[in-house]
Amino acid sequence: MGTDEQPVAGRGRRGPYAAGQARRQAIVDEALAVFSRTGFRGGSLREIAKRVGVTPAGLLHHFADKEELFAEVLHQRDEKVRAAAGDPAEHTLLEQARRVVAHNRTSRGLTSLYAIVSAEATDPEHPSHEDFAARYRDRAAEAEEILRRGQADGEVRADIDPANAARLISAVMDGIQLQWLLDDSVDMIALFEEFTAGYLLPGAPDRG
Numbered sequence: 001m002g003t004d005e006q007p008v009a010g011r012g013r014r015g016p017y018a019a020g021q022a023r024r025q026a027i028v029d030e031a032l033a034v035f036s037r038t039g040f041r042g043g044s045l046r047e048i049a050k051r052v053g054v055t056p057a058g059l060l061h062h063f064a065d066k067e068e069l070f071a072e073v074l075h076q077r078d079e080k081v082r083a084a085a086g087d088p089a090e091h092t093l094l095e096q097a098r099r100v101v102a103h104n105r106t107s108r109g110l111t112s113l114y115a116i117v118s119a120e121a122t123d124p125e126h127p128s129h130e131d132f133a134a135r136y137r138d139r140a141a142e143a144e145e146i147l148r149r150g151q152a153d154g155e156v157r158a159d160i161d162p163a164n165a166a167r168l169i170s171a172v173m174d175g176i177q178l179q180w181l182l183d184d185s186v187d188m189i190a191l192f193e194e195f196t197a198g199y200l201l202p203g204a205p206d207r208g
Contacts, residue, residue: 036113
């Protein structure tokens with residue numbers, strides 16, 4: 001075999017890998033559509049496989065079970081939200097939150113998925129129960145620390161409890177998103193701006 005044939009062979013080896021990655025991503029995309037409509041428990045691997053055009057056995061070639069597939073859907077959702085929030089070194093917590101709210105308005109499927117599954121996960125027997133509990137704990141802890149720094153810099157009002165405010169930010173974001181999913185005339189960005197101006201920013205009405 002001549003040396004000029006080696007690159008062709010290399011391309012041949014990459015072809016099946018690229019095709020496999022494309023099929024794996026197609027499975028994740030269809031799983032998002034199914035899970036965001038029915039939740040984790042209602043989502044059927046058979047339905048997902050049919051939408052992709054593979055057999056259930058073919059789907060399980062890429063993901064060991066529904067839990068692994070769902071974990072990948074959530075992972076990709078988290079990556080998109082993280083990218084939307086921007087670099088914490090360049091944006092304050094409130095600016096990151098605003099950017100996430102704006103992003104969620106453009107990705108109804110992901111927003112619906114998170115709303116449905118976070119509610120399902122309140123059941124201690126749900127496979128994502130511990131994961132979602134940890135998500136909220138970790139997010140609150142990170143937000144609390146950033147809020148404390150914001151208070152020290154004068155960017156956040158000094159008379160609020162950062163631990164309580166951190167939980168409230170998540171509660172408000174989740175509540176606004178739920179209302180928007182039920183009625184898309186709800187302006188999530190305007191409502192979140194109203195919350196931050198009236199509660200978190202310096203100059204908001206004195207809580208005393």
